[in-house]
Amino acid sequence: MSVVRVLNVVAGGRQFALEIGVVQGIERPRRWARLPLAPSYVLGVCEIGGTVVAVVDLAARLGLEAGPESHTGGVVLLDSAEAVGLSVEAIDGVGELDLEAGVDLGPTGRAAGARGLGSGGRILLESEPLVDGRPLTSLREILGDAWKGSE
């Protein structure tokens, strides 16, 4: 891995990054409906530009406690097989993440929804595992001390 352009987001009070290539847009939808009997991390569905988008709460999906809401929060629309978005507490803009000095988490990390740990402790997320509905392994357990270090 090397330097990747990322969208920096906050979920559960912690810094994460999403590779810019998987981000289709950022929205703050006004129309919502709860999805009955959906997993607890699915916030519901919203209407964006004539499409019904399912929204996953990133913090809940990663098993984190919800952090404080901010005016920069929103839904990050992902480039996925179906219309889906990630709800985050804050969006910190676009930046670069140097993974040379970081850790490539490999398949184990992907099973937890993370691709690698960048310099500065930001966690680069792997988008598809976050929205495919399968159980995720605990990111905290995989990262171990690095998790504490990234706090």
Next chain:
Amino acid sequence: MVDASLPPEHAESADLDELFRQEAEGITERLDLLLSAGTAEASGEALRLAHTLKGLAVATSTHSLRDLARNLEQALVEHESEGGRPEAIRQAIDAARGLIAGERGAQAAAREASAALERRAEVRRSGAPWARRALLRRVNVQLGETLVHGAARLADLRQGRDSLPARLVVARQIELIGAALGLCGQASTSALTLQFAAFLSERVPAHGGFEAAQRALEVLATERDNDEVDGSLVPGVLRTVEALRVSVPRRQDEVREGFRVSFPWPDVDDPGDLLRALERQTAGQVILDARPRRVGSRELEGELGIAPQRRRKREEEGFVRVPRRRLDRLLRLAEQLVVAKAEARDLARKLQRLSASINEAPPELHRLARQARHHDRELDHLVRATQKGVLRARLVTARSFLGLVRMTVAEFLSRHPDREVDLELVGGAAEVDKGTLDALVEPVLHLVKNALLHGVESCEERLATGKPRAAKVRVAIKSGSVGVRIELSDDGRGLPQDEASPSGQILLLASSDEGPALAVNGEGREVTDDAGRGVGLLTALERVRSLRGRLALESTPGKGTTVRLVVPPAVGTARVLLIRSGSEYYALPLGEVESVVDVTGPEDAPPTAQTRVRLTALVGAPAQPERRRRAASAVHDRRKRDRFAVRLRPLLGDSRSTAPLPHAAGGLELIVDDVLRRDLVVVRPLGRRFARPGVAGAAVLGEGRLVLVLDPWQLFLSQQTPSSLGIRLPQREDTKP
């Protein structure tokens, strides 16, 4: 030691061979056992073992075993999803065992087993719509080429310059094409082609034969361009088949009713097989050499005089071919127009309130408010008309769909002369979204085949039980706000009684991940090309489930079976009843609602025989953050609760019927807090990944609110078990000696 049947190009030692042999033998033994177990885990393990076997064969360069193992691996992948214990897999394992043991003739057996597995894979692939279309295109190309010969032979016949061998060759080619067309689902074209082949193979046609044959050529040349499904020419095709039938009296005995035709290959159900046979007969040399002169299809059309007429017709009617994605894009834009209109209406209302609230407001403000209101009404009318227009552009009639059903029945009867069917097809004029209709072809044909093979008795059996000689099979299709409803019924023997519940009378299938689903065990039933492995019904259920629909089945031994299938609109408008449950709003398709009863007043409706359930119990409580929950419950407490019972139309048949319906399946009432109004909404489907059982889609209301459109029956069934549904099966009637 290396056996001759296992040429080990790079085998280095006898020890290695022996090791390989032992390992491979162990694998085949375990494969056999695992397949007999029939569980999902066993299938997975078998797949891993086949992979290992392939690896061993590659490592020891035993090519024949490698090829066999590769095909076996592929077949096991399919086996995991399809279940059962296909004969081709068993043969492949036997052949692998023979190869490993170095038995005589093992190489030939392995090649045969490999070919069988490949054929099996191709059959599976040919079921896919894209594969079917690709096959159809190839068949249509062959048809075009062969029609030229048909025309030439016809001209020779007419002018007394007949060459019997050439005519028979062409007749045989056309016959093959006809069979392949039938297997591709081109029902009426197949019938016509087969009948035309029969005509060509006759030496002396009856009076009027040439005219009928020429008409057949014209129709075939036109139909050839239709690579989707048999189109609007079906009535003309049927008339032409009839005319050809009359002109070839020898075939009359074989045609009993309708346009049943003699299907020449009873053992083949794979278009790929027929294509290979066709290509063997026609590819390259045969067609080109037999052709007296090269005549293009355009020339043929010119000779037949149909091209100008057809073009004129298209120009007159103004048809254009539009890709479906463009229509989808138009529909999405129309939907966004609804949202924009809702916001414009909101502004108009605010303006009107403002003008009314200001004392001595300037007259200009009143005038603007009136104008805004007027434009809002006009916009509302235009938006609805636009939506309706775009939706109509996606609709096709169900005629061709029912034509496929007819052909399936005809083809089945031609192979089962001991059975007769009085087929009734209803709803050909129903207009259905093309995508939905295409997706329904496979499951419905599965159900039709199931009904014919397992439901319909032989004439002899029916007469012995006091039934009419011909069985009644009815297929009805209807399109409405709920979506597409298809009902398939027969008066045959009904489903076999469940051994575990010997008095089994009514079975229910619901489409949900966790809900009740009845696996019909195919064990002990006749396994044929048509059905019998018990997977047909489940395959149909799976497809219906993937379309977010539901399938209900009612069967009475000795009296018949009825299957009802409902698929919500892929996209489209629906008339809905808006309701409130707690702090949430939902929409119920009006087609599902029988009545609404106020249950709060002193004249509360008397208890009915229907099941009552609170909607909140079905949709679950919202998991909101604490601070939101407090605010929401404060508002909710001030609102009225449990005011109305929405009575749903029964899932199976008429609620007033005396049929022994399961309690819950007979009727259901949803208790809701409020009923707001009726509305027309555009239903947008949820993605499959997040689709929940019982949620048909989402819709934006005029005021801009997003609501979920529920399929209440599916929502209810998805949370029940068969016993909780009250499926109490009546006792078996005493049989008199």
